[in-house]
Amino acid sequence: MSSVRLEGIAKRFGSTEVIRGVDLDIASGEFVVFVGASGSGKSTLLRMIAGLEQPSEGRVFIGESDVTDAPPSERGVSMVFQSYALYPHMTVYENIAFGLKLKKAGKADIAEAVTRVATMLEIEALLDRKPGQLSGGQRQRVAIARAIVREPDVFLFDEPLSNLDAALRTRTRIEIKDLHRKLKATMIYVTHDQVEAMSLADRMVILNGGHIEQVGPPAVLYHEPATKYVAAFLGSPTMNFLSPTVVGDAGGADSIGIRPEDIHVAESGLSGTIEEVEELGETRILHVKLENGDNIAVRDRSLADPRIGQAVSVSFDKASVHRFNANGMRI
């Protein structure tokens, strides 16, 4: 395992700037997740660490060595692709062994390594099959096995779960986390799914328009978002943004934000009418239109039978209010 360091990374495709000035330190053995909307540059950043893309500016370090100009195979990294990218004409065994064969490893060594990884991922029974005969989840495991077998210092995952169905995605997520604990390897993982990101990450990197909005543990990002963008990006339903006059003294804030779970139906407070009700089982989301015209989401199931058009009052704890200035920075 190795640390990864990015220094002043920029990437331009023609005249479009995809990544602008990214600095990042990833500790050895850390699980870091790059998350952002599509077009935020998260995949490009990952591909530059892999060596599939050359940065226009800046340096990439893996461990102590500068690998900016090194080819992918000499960086000690391996990658799991979104489409799995298995070799369709090779059996599972040959798929996993391909990299080792190119490294001119001995036949016995290859067989031993493949068997070991296959056992770890519970795909021993599939070794003679072709990728076309496997289910999506099984292909995913083969792709991970192929990445593991080379014993890289750094694992790169490019949205590896986005082709799986929801149930399988949740299960595989836990397995990847488990794998990280077993291998103690550095892992960098790209996703646009914030739940996936929060559940996996030691630290999350939130990207927006090619620059880093905030880096930190999921809980910190959720509870103390540094910018309005981060505040809005994390959480579902998204944070409510209200005009600061609602709280009276806003401390010079341009806008304030309150998470839906921090607002409750109350005897008194801000009054409004229920516009929509989402019943989610363990909770209920009320969409309320306030008297001043602001729309807010309230996560509350205390009302026995909420009806659309019903008048309600909502209140919140002042301590749960996030304040942002005109530039979208946290105050």
Next chain:
Amino acid sequence: MKGKTALKTGGLIALWIVVALFLLFPFYYAVVSSLRDGSAIFEASLWPANPTFANYEAVMTEQPFARNILNSLIVAFSVVVLSLGLATFASYAFGRARFKGRRLLLYTILGVSMFPQVAVLSGLFEIVRMFGLYNNLLSLIFSYMIFTLPFTVWVLTSFMRDLPVEIEEAAIMDGASSWTIVTKVFLPLLAPALVTTGLLAFIAAWNEFLFALSFTLTNEQRTVPVAIALITGASQYELPWGNIMAASVIVTVPLIVLVLFFQKKLVAGLTAGAVKG
């Protein structure tokens, strides 16, 4: 409803029979004629009264026809192997690499195939003479690539372009060189396209007449189409139809065998190419 479907099916079957007759009758008549001896060949019946293999014997003994077949096989196989080899690597560059003048080069290659054979014949003849290849099979192998390379390059390029980029990237991450990627990863995936284009190149080279006639002189260097055209009878005024028919049947059989053998892959390659444009 049922009657209508039956009528439709019946109509379709009738249509296919007509098409099949149209396509196969000439070949059938060649087979029948080749089995007739002497003046029986001028009978207009659909079945030979006394089938005999005398024509086949004659065609093999009266001239070096076996040698001609061997020549054709050498030329056609060489053309297929060289075209596919060159086209595979060319298509990797055209389909995968970005470089200046890529489109221009691709259209130039297409442009080459637009010249009629007669237009390039005299110039090509000079080149063949210059290299000292006149009356040599190498001249045919060389000149046939003029018409096989453009379409092999184009078809393979469109296939190559449609192979998923991530597979190539996975191979790069595994430490594969460009050579390994083409030979170990892409080539097996291109198999249907290779079979289709290879077969078309084989047929084109096997049937070619004009270059073969112009660049060879002696009977020992001729390929089959020329040899058949130059079969002569006992006198200037006699055309040995029996021998010609026998020879025609002999040279058609390898093509039919090849197509039947690769039938499945051939259809896969043709339709895939059609969908991908």
